[in-house]
Amino acid sequence: MTASAAPPDTAPAAVPETELALREQLSNLRGLLALSMMMTERRQLDEILHLATTAIPALVRAQALGVHLPVGDGARWHAIRAGLELPAVRADVLSQLQHLPRAGGSLSISGEPWAWAFGLPSPVEQIGTLIVTADEAPSEADMLLLRSLAQQTGIALANARLHASHKAANEQLSETVGELRHKTAIHDRFTKVALHGGGYQGVVDALFELTGLPSSIEDRSGQVIASAGPDGTDVGRAVFTARRESLVQEAALAGRPMRAGDRLLTIVRPHPDVVGVLMLVDPNNLAGHQEEVALEHGATVLAIELARLHGLAETELRLGRNLVSDLVHGRTDDAAGRARALGHDLQRPHRVVVMSVDPRQQTADDALLQTREALSGSLTARGSNPTPLLMQTGNTIVALVTSKTAESGLLPALLNDAGRKARIGVGGICQSAEGFPRSYREAQVALRLAQTTRHASAMLRYDDLGVYQLLSEVADPRALETFVRRWIGPLLDYDASRDSDLVTTLAAFLETGGNYDATAHALTIGRSTVRYRVRRIQELSALDLSDPDTRFQLQLATRAWSTINALTQD
Amino acid sequence: MSAEVDPQGLGLEHGDHVCGFYYSTEERDAMLLPYLRESLQNGHKCVAVVDSLSPDELADRVDGARGAMASGQLELFNSEQTYLQTGIFDPGLTIAFWEHRAQQLVDDKEYDFIRLLGELSWIDRTGTPREDIVRYESWADNFVSRYPMTILCLYDLRRMGSSVMMDLLRTHPRLLMGGLLLENPHHIASDDFTAV
Numbered sequence: 001m002t003a004s005a006a007p008p009d010t011a012p013a014a015v016p017e018t019e020l021a022l023r024e025q026l027s028n029l030r031g032l033l034a035l036s037m038m039m040t041e042r043r044q045l046d047e048i049l050h051l052a053t054t055a056i057p058a059l060v061r062a063q064a065l066g067v068h069l070p071v072g073d074g075a076r077w078h079a080i081r082a083g084l085e086l087p088a089v090r091a092d093v094l095s096q097l098q099h100l101p102r103a104g105g106s107l108s109i110s111g112e113p114w115a116w117a118f119g120l121p122s123p124v125e126q127i128g129t130l131i132v133t134a135d136e137a138p139s140e141a142d143m144l145l146l147r148s149l150a151q152q153t154g155i156a157l158a159n160a161r162l163h164a165s166h167k168a169a170n171e172q173l174s175e176t177v178g179e180l181r182h183k184t185a186i187h188d189r190f191t192k193v194a195l196h197g198g199g200y201q202g203v204v205d206a207l208f209e210l211t212g213l214p215s216s217i218e219d220r221s222g223q224v225i226a227s228a229g230p231d232g233t234d235v236g237r238a239v240f241t242a243r244r245e246s247l248v249q250e251a252a253l254a255g256r257p258m259r260a261g262d263r264l265l266t267i268v269r270p271h272p273d274v275v276g277v278l279m280l281v282d283p284n285n286l287a288g289h290q291e292e293v294a295l296e297h298g299a300t301v302l303a304i305e306l307a308r309l310h311g312l313a314e315t316e317l318r319l320g321r322n323l324v325s326d327l328v329h330g331r332t333d334d335a336a337g338r339a340r341a342l343g344h345d346l347q348r349p350h351r352v353v354v355m356s357v358d359p360r361q362q363t364a365d366d367a368l369l370q371t372r373e374a375l376s377g378s379l380t381a382r383g384s385n386p387t388p389l390l391m392q393t394g395n396t397i398v399a400l401v402t403s404k405t406a407e408s409g410l411l412p413a414l415l416n417d418a419g420r421k422a423r424i425g426v427g428g429i430c431q432s433a434e435g436f437p438r439s440y441r442e443a444q445v446a447l448r449l450a451q452t453t454r455h456a457s458a459m460l461r462y463d464d465l466g467v468y469q470l471l472s473e474v475a476d477p478r479a480l481e482t483f484v485r486r487w488i489g490p491l492l493d494y495d496a497s498r499d500s501d502l503v504t505t506l507a508a509f510l511e512t513g514g515n516y517d518a519t520a521h522a523l524t525i526g527r528s529t530v531r532y533r534v535r536r537i538q539e540l541s542a543l544d545l546s547d548p549d550t551r552f553q554l555q556l557a558t559r560a561w562s563t564i565n566a567l568t569q570d
Numbered sequence: 571m572s573a574e575v576d577p578q579g580l581g582l583e584h585g586d587h588v589c590g591f592y593y594s595t596e597e598r599d600a601m602l603l604p605y606l607r608e609s610l611q612n613g614h615k616c617v618a619v620v621d622s623l624s625p626d627e628l629a630d631r632v633d634g635a636r637g638a639m640a641s642g643q644l645e646l647f648n649s650e651q652t653y654l655q656t657g658i659f660d661p662g663l664t665i666a667f668w669e670h671r672a673q674q675l676v677d678d679k680e681y682d683f684i685r686l687l688g689e690l691s692w693i694d695r696t697g698t699p700r701e702d703i704v705r706y707e708s709w710a711d712n713f714v715s716r717y718p719m720t721i722l723c724l725y726d727l728r729r730m731g732s733s734v735m736m737d738l739l740r741t742h743p744r745l746l747m748g749g750l751l752l753e754n755p756h757h758i759a760s761d762d763f764t765a766v
Binding site: 024027028030033034035037038041042050051052054055057058059 | 700739740
């Protein structure tokens with residue numbers, strides 16, 4: 001490596017002044033071009049103004065006093081130097097700017113021999129004003145440089161704003177795209193659950209997979225239907241401080257996921273009677289918008305699933321209702337096959353159960369629902385899952401149950417829940433489909449006797465009716481009527497003409513063994529009223545109630561009368 | 571022009587003295603790091619003076635720098651060891667430093683080519699007149715033409731504004747802004763410039 005010889009120490013030839021000035025101007029313009037490129041690459045407003053204002057002393061014998069930007073970022077001063085620091089001076093300059101054309105013009109600033117406002121233009125708006133001062137007015141060539149600098153600064157500022165705007169728009173777009181992608185992923189995942197019939201477990205599995213939070217589905221009462229968590233963790237039943245029912249109402253009204261304790265939950269209610277609670281377990285409050293979206297999508301699929309199951313149940317119930325109706329009315333064609341399709345074997349001994357509801361205590365719909373749930377629970381507990389065979393006619397529920405069920409504690413329990421005036425009649429056993437009409441009629445007789453005879457219990461089994469059973473099975477009902485007329489005919493006529501209750505009173509009096517107090521209690525009337533009625537009965541019938549044989553005949557007559565009533569009522 | 575001198579395609583040639591301007595650390599690194607890496611990769615002698623980061627920080631960011639320093643291929647200095655030996659910028663002392671070092675390298679005949687790098691980001695804190703910088707850079711124009719070398723001078727526009735850049739552009743045929751080489755065929759000599 002060698003060094004070149006140093007150049008000879010001779011004075012360079014003088015450059016003509018005009019050429020020097022020209023080259024300087026061209027160099028300045030070149031410098032402006034470089035500066036413009038540098039400014040255009042900058043994204044921050046202050047950086048652009050810093051480059052622009054610090055270049056001025058190198059271009060001309062002048063300096064920037066400040067920059068006023070009234071648009072976009074608010075009316076603000078930038079790069080202020082001494083001379084423009086006082087608010088009063090700035091206010092005065094602003095006042096002058098209002099009267100200047102957009103391109104700018106001369107300013108009068110105390111202490112400054114020369115001051116000029118250069119507009120900072122952009123293709124779409126006037127961005128602001130550059131204030132320049134000097135000890136003397138610049139030459140025309142220098143003014144050209146300053147105007148060019150102002151123009152390039154304006155373009156750079158507009159470019160930076162446009163870039164910022166595009167950046168913000170891109171960020172927004174990127175965020176939107178990300179959100180859409182996430183929503184699409186959620187949608188796709190739950191669509192797969194719906195298409196593949198994932199059911200409840202599919203919904204909670206997908207929710208856990210998408211959010212990373214354990215999830216569960218509970219029914220209205222808080223029973224966990226399905227859950228999913230890390231390594232099969234048991235999510236457990238949600239414990240709320242508020243009453244569950246009011247919470248469900250509140251969430252249903254909210255119409256979107258809401259937080260309750262450590263859960264983020266949403267209510268799914270595809271039918272007034274069908275409620276599901278879908279929830280994320282989120283004790284650390286990690287769930288955000290995306291988790292809410294996932295929960296809402298999960299709720300949609302769950303609603304479809306619940307509606308499907310509800311529809312299925314409704315269909316099964318309708319089929320069951322039709323089957324019950326056909327069987328009790330003797331239409332037995334293909335009954336065994338239809339029953340089998342619903343999970344029932346009619347070869348097993350069955351009984352018809354008829355229950356009348358107390359409308360003041362419970363609607364027939366509620367009673368039907370309750371009976372359905374009770375029977376479903378009973379059937380499920382036995383390891384099968386058939387549809388209960390039920391039918392509703394007015395205020396009466398008709399059920400076909402196995403003998404075993406009829407003899408279990410299920411019916412008394414049902415009666416207990418149905419209200420004080422609800423009654424149940426249980427028909428006789430039937431070994432085949434052909435026996436259902438008879439069992440139905442027997443159940444109706446038992447029910448009517450339970451409804452009309454004061455001393456009877458709320459549930460009567462036809463098989464336990466004793467003399468009533470005999471009376472109801474008399475081949476010729478007219479013989480019964482003749483017997484009744486023979487013994488209590490005058491009383492029946494009296495009741496019919498006076499709208500009185502002598503036969504009822506007589507029946508109760510005889511059933512209680514002639515006890516006035518017990519009769520008064522059974523009929524919910526006063527003891528003296530009983531005594532009056534018994535006296536009237538003796539007068540009208542001209543019979544001696546103290547005679548044992550007469551009392552037997554009269555008791556049989558009143559029971560026969562009840563039986564006739566039970567048989568003849570619709 | 572040798573491809574070995576300018577693999578980044580910046581337009582650098584043997585004997586080039588280029589002033590580079592940056593407005594961010596990323597822009598600085600885009601010029602500084604490739605210049606040093608190529609120097610080491612091509613077996614060039616490299617002497618660098620940095621100011622906005624320490625020689626140690628720089629050595630950590632260039633693969634092979636420590637080994638090159640140990641072998642003497644790479645010399646790293648800070649401003650206080652070179653430009654600001656007396657606390658202020660003394661052009662005479664600085665020029666003597668570079669002339670002495672260049673002559674030593676030539677005499678040693680160990681390297682065929684030299685890359686010099688100087689970061690002049692200290693201008694604002696030393697209050698150095700712009701004219702002194704322009705004169706110094708003009709000396710560098712002459713200096714580089716006498717040795718088999720290239721020189722890259724780096725300026726931080728955040729600290730000193732754009733005045734020096736404008737001055738240097740008017741007095742130099744070539745400037746490096748970020749990764750872009752700007753030429754000025756109408757540049758004027760520094761003496762003429764300072765006389766204006």
